[in-house]
Amino acid sequence: MEDRKNLYKKLKDLIYKDKHNEVECREYLKYVVSLLVKETFNEDVTYEQECPQYCGRSDLLIRVKVKDEFDDEKTLAYIWEVKAAQCYIFKTETKSRLCPSQYLYKAENQLLHYYNGFYNDRNAQIRLGILHPEQIKFGGIIIGRKDKLVENKHEVSDVKGLYNITRPLREKYFYNDRIKLITWDDILNYLKGKKHTSEEQQISQRIDFKKELSDKEEISESFDFELSRLRNKIKRL
């Protein structure tokens, strides 16, 4: 597999070009499948672009094999809509409110139609190895980059502040954990990361930093719970 640093550099060059180039950028999504799928999957991942549907072609369909509630393997298919990094995500509607850009509206509408298409198309499901329509999943929308978050037609001074309100609102009430909204910078961040391995940093002298160490007053909430890895198997027996 190609080194992640190289992938990061190449993708960054692409997404910061002026020309729309989502088809080229789309190739890099195969390196971030974990970000695009909600479950932990086996290695055999199928990645299909321009998947035909009765109402058009879905940009990206990712098929993975995961464990079901009975510890058996099942296939899931995630549907994604990919727009260019050069597309705005939101635009100002008034000086105090944003609305989705034409690109985001289009992507949402396409995603709904393609999802519904696969959900109701038994032939497509058979081809994909899907036994039940519930195994068709919403992925989400990839669009925009950090300098294309909002088309600021109303010259709002704190447009980033409005973005930080609008995006979570849409995610919380409309997308509701089912549909993900990801920017191309999120993909870059995922490829980039930082690593510190086997480092040792130590100050030898004994110091008294009791005040700094005490964090009891800082804590708003704290809870413990236990997870049993064997619970499902025991239930089955």
Added chain:
Amino acid sequence: MKKEHIDKNRIKEIIKRRLIKIPSKVRKIFPEILSQPKISIKIIITKSYVLIVFLGPEENDRRKKDLIRKKLSTFPGLIAKDNKSKAAFRLEGKNTLITSCTIGNMFSLSLGKDSTAILCDHKQVLDTEEFGHYEYNIELAYVISFGDEINQDSVYKYFDELVAYSIDQWRIEHGR
């Protein structure tokens, strides 16, 4: 001051989906703690961060008896309260992976806004005037700091992405 609140069931659901209910082939590349039959998970929420720590039963029992933990902090020296204290790693940005590091007599982490990090096999050592020598290991932990982007509504999404990132890194380490 506004108290941060998170839904532990949503955190639990992400842990189950990403780290527990997984194909056995993939489990082999995970840190050993995730293969134990029972895993204790501790979640700490402050106004500036969420810390999610995975503890084995032995470590969990041992920690309950520690005086320093009762009096000062659940994980003393792990995260600095401010930017003034000396810390080994300053977190700025997403997806920092800290593996097999030992940090002594300073804080391990100082958090910038909207940062995320994973700690694997991490050792914290402290020599304090009052409590003497104290050290502990963290086999696996996730840290997410609040900021303009990450808040109590969006923290689940960033936790989910951070867990996905950690799994990708374990896959890369094992050449998969």
